Amino acid sequence: MKKLALAVALALAAGGTLAQEKTVRISGFGAKTGPVRSFGINSEAAMLAAADLINKGGGVRLADGSKARIVVDFYDDACNAEQGISVIRRIAGTDALVAIGPTCSNVAEPLFGILQKKVDDPGDTGLQFPVFTDVAIKIGLARISEWAFRNVPNEMTMYSSLFYWLRQKYPDLKTVWGGVEEDFAHSRTTWHVVMKDRATANNFQVLGESKWLLADTNFATQVREMKKANADIIAISAHPFSMCGALKEMQRQGVKPKVLVGLTSSSSLETLQGCAKQAQGMIIPTSFAPVNKEAKFAAEQTAKFKGTADLHSMAAWENMFILKQVMESERISGDKSQIQADRRKIRDGLAKLKVTKGLLGDTKRTDDREADKPYLFVQARGNEWVVLHNPL
Amino acid sequence: MLDFLQAVSDGVLFGATYALIGIGFTLVFGVMHKINMAYAAASIGAAYSGLLLLEVMAGAPPAAVFACAFLAGGLLGWVVYLACFHFIPLSHPLATLMSTVGMLLLIDEVVVHATDGMPQNYPAMFDDVMLHAGEFTLRGDLLLVFGVCVAAMACLLALLYRTRLGLATRAVSQQPIAAQLCGIQVAQVNAITFVITGLLGGLAGAMIGASVGTLSPLLSGPLTVKGLVVTVIGGLGSIPGAIVAGLLVGGFENVFQLYRGVTERDLYVMLLLFAFLVFRPGGIFAPRGGRD
Numbered sequence: 001m002k003k004l005a006l007a008v009a010l011a012l013a014a015g016g017t018l019a020q021e022k023t024v025r026i027s028g029f030g031a032k033t034g035p036v037r038s039f040g041i042n043s044e045a046a047m048l049a050a051a052d053l054i055n056k057g058g059g060v061r062l063a064d065g066s067k068a069r070i071v072v073d074f075y076d077d078a079c080n081a082e083q084g085i086s087v088i089r090r091i092a093g094t095d096a097l098v099a100i101g102p103t104c105s106n107v108a109e110p111l112f113g114i115l116q117k118k119v120d121d122p123g124d125t126g127l128q129f130p131v132f133t134d135v136a137i138k139i140g141l142a143r144i145s146e147w148a149f150r151n152v153p154n155e156m157t158m159y160s161s162l163f164y165w166l167r168q169k170y171p172d173l174k175t176v177w178g179g180v181e182e183d184f185a186h187s188r189t190t191w192h193v194v195m196k197d198r199a200t201a202n203n204f205q206v207l208g209e210s211k212w213l214l215a216d217t218n219f220a221t222q223v224r225e226m227k228k229a230n231a232d233i234i235a236i237s238a239h240p241f242s243m244c245g246a247l248k249e250m251q252r253q254g255v256k257p258k259v260l261v262g263l264t265s266s267s268s269l270e271t272l273q274g275c276a277k278q279a280q281g282m283i284i285p286t287s288f289a290p291v292n293k294e295a296k297f298a299a300e301q302t303a304k305f306k307g308t309a310d311l312h313s314m315a316a317w318e319n320m321f322i323l324k325q326v327m328e329s330e331r332i333s334g335d336k337s338q339i340q341a342d343r344r345k346i347r348d349g350l351a352k353l354k355v356t357k358g359l360l361g362d363t364k365r366t367d368d369r370e371a372d373k374p375y376l377f378v379q380a381r382g383n384e385w386v387v388l389h390n391p392l
Numbered sequence: 393m394l395d396f397l398q399a400v401s402d403g404v405l406f407g408a409t410y411a412l413i414g415i416g417f418t419l420v421f422g423v424m425h426k427i428n429m430a431y432a433a434a435s436i437g438a439a440y441s442g443l444l445l446l447e448v449m450a451g452a453p454p455a456a457v458f459a460c461a462f463l464a465g466g467l468l469g470w471v472v473y474l475a476c477f478h479f480i481p482l483s484h485p486l487a488t489l490m491s492t493v494g495m496l497l498l499i500d501e502v503v504v505h506a507t508d509g510m511p512q513n514y515p516a517m518f519d520d521v522m523l524h525a526g527e528f529t530l531r532g533d534l535l536l537v538f539g540v541c542v543a544a545m546a547c548l549l550a551l552l553y554r555t556r557l558g559l560a561t562r563a564v565s566q567q568p569i570a571a572q573l574c575g576i577q578v579a580q581v582n583a584i585t586f587v588i589t590g591l592l593g594g595l596a597g598a599m600i601g602a603s604v605g606t607l608s609p610l611l612s613g614p615l616t617v618k619g620l621v622v623t624v625i626g627g628l629g630s631i632p633g634a635i636v637a638g639l640l641v642g643g644f645e646n647v648f649q650l651y652r653g654v655t656e657r658d659l660y661v662m663l664l665l666f667a668f669l670v671f672r673p674g675g676i677f678a679p680r681g682g683r684d
């Protein structure tokens with residue numbers, strides 16, 4: 001009987017401790033339904049894994065010196081702009097301090113548009129809520145709002161470096177032909193604004209481009225254009241499904257460029273699952289590869305939460321640790337009644353950052369709230385992406 | 393001129409898959425006067441099911457995967473019939489239409505959840521064969537797809553016009569009340585029609601997977617639209633119409649892409665549909681109306 005009373009007392013004490021335990025909420029959002037569901041799953045897994053690690057280490061230190069546990073929840077926006085806006089409004093209505101997301105640039109762009117453009121602008125009634133993007137990669141989006149921050153690679157820098165490296169390594173190569181998924185914000189911008197420009201800047205002659213759509217099934221005409229152009233380098237700015245379709249058609253028609261370049265987002269498991277054989281030799285610049293102890297550890301931890309480590313999900317992992325650091329340096333209260341003040345502190349803290357710690361090394365923060373992340377070039381070999389070159 | 397011929401031949405060969413999808417829409421419409429919006433999604437779902445064979449039997453030949461997709465298509469067709477038609481009053485056309493839209497989304501999302509939306513490598517036959525006539529080329533795998541589709545259509549026509557089941561199906565299609573009075577089990581014929589169209593859909597899904605080389609849930613939306621376009625252009629309820637319209641849409645699509653680019657391609661296909669709706673609303677082979 002005494003033992004039972006003791007157990008009850010201990011349980012009550014533990015319950016009391018739990019009830020008093022402070023928490024800070026970080027909400028994730030992205031695509032968890034639809035064809036890009038894997039991005040949302042991986043980001044969520046990386047966030048949960050990072051939160052688990054932080055909580056095991058004691059959690060986040062608050063202004064009064066107490067510790068708070070990080071709570072993560074994740075919302076599905078289905079890569080749909082209207083749903084994304086609805087989700088961010090919903091998150092802003094909870095006790096979440098900050099949100100990590102979204103997956104798609106076509107969601108990020110209008111979503112950043114509903115945030116307050118300039119802080120402290122009394123005439124702007126936009127949402128005052130910090131968003132720290134991990135995946136949506138279309139260039140220049142964070143400048144839409146001072147509440148928007150991103151930890152995505154700078155494609156302009158990466159492709160500049162890649163074409164420079166190709167120029168040095170293969171001086172005989174002269175010409176480039178593009179393959180572009182024309183109806184997807186990221187892939188379209190990356191070809192027309194980034195790849196084409198950076199190839200020309202490095203003295204390659206861009207002969208033209210073949211266009212297709214995300215859900216296209218027949219690439220015969222486009223690949224015939226490629227074949228006629230007979231370019232030394234073919235740069236494909238497309239996501240795995242249509243890229244695999246195009247690569248398979250290239251194989252059928254015997255199109256074998258000397259160098260094959262791919263889109264940042266395609267250095268993923270999806271490409272290997274869809275067309276590993278045809279993607280062999282493809283070179284892609286990426287901001288993540290499990291090349292060091294930290295990166296391998298992050299990948300292992302994420303796998304425990306049923307996620308895959310790639311350049312996108314590992315940005316979510318990094319964001320969690322950056323946010324922990326900001327919450328502590330800005331001395332947030334963790335008090336639910338002070339939620340808006342804490343959100344503002346997080347925004348200001350993120351804006352102050354000049355350098356953050358990333359899995360591949362230090363990431364420079366730019367004045368327009370973007371990241372200049374370390375990167376390397378990976379190549380498809382067998383059933384994996386292997387590091388081909390580290391330009392830094 | 394060579395580019396034109398090449399575009400037409402590629403398009404027509406690939407159009408055989410559109411024809412199979414169109415047949416599925418048109419057969420259900422012909423028999424039940426209902427549109428099954430879930431048809432293309434079920435076809436793609438069946439093609440995915442074919443891949444399950446590779447899970448349990450690594451290295452299974454492509455033909456076995458196609459056969460598995462074919463059978464899964466029949467099963468899915470029956471499930472769609474039960475869920476969207478059997479228990480829903482057929483006198484409310486919107487109810488069945490919306491239930492099939494719901495089924496389309498459901499099948500798509502099941503596939504997305506099962507695969508995390510990742511594209512799946514799909515086996516193909518003769519994908520390394522390319523027939524050359526000077527600079528003119530024909531893909532071996534597309535020729536196979538075309539051949540399989542033509543054979544499937546021939547089997548379907550034989551079933552409809554040479555068997556008692558076909559006779560019953562045509563009877564229900566033309567005069568359901570008279571057919572019922574003659575002792576034909578209308579509900580049973582409807583269910584069998586769904587299984588048959590499902591089998592065709594499974595085959596179409598597998599052929600699409602084989603010709604693209606990759607499967608993605610992204611496919612079902614555009615294929616639904618293409619299937620409906622083919623059905624309308626061919627003439628609602630007309631199987632020969634669906635066949636001709638499938639090949640026609642495939643060819644036109646590729647020619648428009650060649651001359652006007654991919655961003656305008658679908659616009660011209662829709663204009664073609666619009667032209668048919670205005671000048672020949674019954675489609676190429678408008679079926680004669682029944683007495684009921």
